[in-house]
Amino acid sequence: MLRRPTNKGITEEDLHAAARDIFTLGWSLVKLYFMIGLPTETGEDILQIVRLAGCVKNIGKEASGRWPQINVSASSFIPKPHTPFQWEPQITMEDGIQKQAVLRRELAKLKLGFKWHDADMSLIEGVFSRGDRRLSKAVLIAFRKGCRFDGWSELFDFAKWKEGLSEAGLDPHFYTLRRRPFDEVFPWDHLETGATKEFLIKEYEKALELAGTPDCKAGKCSDCGLCDWKAIRPRSASGAIGCADEAKTPVLPDEVFRMRLRYSKTGESRLLSHLELMAAVIRGIRRAGLPIRYSQGFHPMPRLSFGQPLPVGIESVDEYMDMELSGKTDPAGLVEKLNREMPEGIRFLSASFLPLKVPLPSGIMTEYIITLKDGPLGLDIDSERIDGLLRDFLSRDSIPVSIEKEGRTKDVDLRPLVNGLSRTDGLTLRLMLKKASGASVRPHDVLACLLGLPRESASLIPILKTRSVQ
Ligand code: SF4
Incomplete structure (x- = not known):
């Protein structure tokens, strides 16, 4: 099975134990999600999906005395940028359809439900997953042909997407079926996630040898590059090997500063939803390297608060947001740095420090x-x-x-x-x-x-x- 090379960190015994708990607690329906088409996958791996689903069904019978309902769902693996498999080809449509057919036939023998992700949709997802700017032409053509809400299978129109790609002069297999050389320059190489290519290549080679990387929350730091050991560090790994000293230094309350910023949202940016605006600001803050504070939860988030959402389509020159900083910074300099990183139409106009607890203006x-x-x-x-x-x-x-x-x-x-x-x-x-x-x-x-x-x-x-x- 391919859980180890994909670093899922769970064993078959873990799955059995979880299934037993679920059925003992009275649940009678379990959904099992699998991915097919992973690099190194063999026909035997596909049959192992059927065996594992059958095992879960038997555990349900043992634990509750009645046959449970087991629904198996399989989607095709789509290699993503910034991951160890970014150099790998994606499974072909024909292979995907053939593997789904095996699953459908074998699972039906055990009276297990089966749902799958359409192979043609996976092909288009794969194209855009590791696409480049030339695809924008194909998007426009497909849009003009009527493509909308393509994530909904009932509206997805593969023929129109194929026409869009072909009229833009693009071959989908260039994006999906090529094994890319390690020295290929990718369209996403200028985006920095923290994980270096050297680290990803090491992980890729380990995955092909079916070796996993332990979860650093409970074990050794593999030096993937995501932590800066100041603002970003693994929460449950404070005792882990490799923690830099500053990682253990909490931010003291008197080092916290609250800054209020006034900004405008005009032009094309008026069409950004509130969530899209927040994402753009968070990206800008990261790129500007501001000393932003993060929440202390399992999933640290920048400590920002935004005023009332502006309805989509309306421009504004009077919007407000607050951010918590872990160092005192010159407000004018901060505004200048931030504006350099913002998309067109979002402009910070002024900034000033405030006491920590002053609420954002709600505007009566x-x-x-x-x-x-x-x-x-x-x-x-x-x-x-x-x-x-x-x-x-x-x-x-x-x-x-x-x-x-x-x-x-x-x-x-x-x-x-x-x-x-x-x-x-x-x-x-x-x-x-x-x-x-x-x-x-x-x-x-x-x-x-x-x-x-x-x-x-x-x-x-x-x-x-x-x-x-x-
Ligand atoms: S501790 Fe941080 S740098 Fe080390 S492996 Fe984990 S996420 Fe990566």
């Missing part, structure tokens, strides 16, 4: 500037008509609307939430929105109601958040 009132003449909607409207709509809107005491949010519809009275709405110049509006009794609406909801547009159309109107008022 927010000002937006709305430009009706720009944007892809091409509104056929003039200032006189706008003035009439504004007069009508503001003269009403109550404007009940139904707003859809995260699949649920909520009835809201818009009127008390609009603190001000006026035309400032030409076709530019100024909107002041406030929160009242915990209720809030988005500016596009107000525009949809004011202009009598569907919500989807209103969301194409350019909006800039200019300030939050506390």
Whole structure:
């Protein structure tokens, strides 16, 4: 079996013991996940999947007195960048289909359920897993042909992806089936994860010899390069061999500084979701080498807090975030360093130190500037008509609307939430929105109601958040 070369760190006895516990505790359905197509895999390894699943079924019968339901799931192994198998070819589609057929036939004999990952989907995943910038053309072509939500098997259209790759002049097998030489320069070589190529080559050679690397949390440090022994270090390996002295030095409370940063999110970056924004900022902080503090859990995360998420599509020049630092740094220098690492459209504007416990501004009132003449909607409207709509809107005491949010519809009275709405110049509006009794609406909801547009159309109107008022 191939658990050792992939460093899974569990034995068959561990699996048996876990299965026995599960069935003894009353569970009757167990799902077993396997990977097929790993380097060094043989036909015998595939049959061992069937044997192991059969064993788990028998353990279920022994432990509970009735036959349990065992569902086996197998997906094809896809080599990933920055891993020891980044030089290896991926299993061919034909091999994948043939191995799935063996599993389907043999598992059916034992009355075990079987689910598999489509081999054509695995091929496309493999192409993009170790792809390069030339693939962007194929993505655009496939998108224009209608490819969307390709992770959902019912919408995945292999034929369109094949056409996209071929029209972009690309051979998928160049990405998936080549054994790459150790000296090949990869498209991801400029990204630093900490693990060196020398370390990955050593791990690759060990994997081919079916030798594992012990988990450093419980044993010896293999010097993979991930720890810097200051901010990043294995939590449960403080006594492990190889720990540098500074790794044992906790950060003292008086070395913690909280910095508040104001930033803007404009241009194409307005289309980043809150999670994508957070990921971009975290990457920027790492690249800038800031002395950021990390949480102390099993999975250390940078200690950052962001203000209220900005709705996707809206630009802003008044966003806030806090970060905890383990050293005092010049705020202006920090802003400059950070801005060098941020994607276009995200700009840090200022930074200052604050006491540790000051909460982020939540903004009870927010000002937006709305430009009706720009944007892809091409509104056929003039200032006189706008003035009439504004007069009508503001003269009403109550404007009940139904707003859809995260699949649920909520009835809201818009009127008390609009603190001000006026035309400032030409076709530019100024909107002041406030929160009242915990209720809030988005500016596009107000525009949809004011202009009598569907919500989807209103969301194409350019909006800039200019300030939050506390
Ligand atoms: S202790 Fe850190 S550097 Fe050593 S092997 Fe583990 S993760 Fe890598």
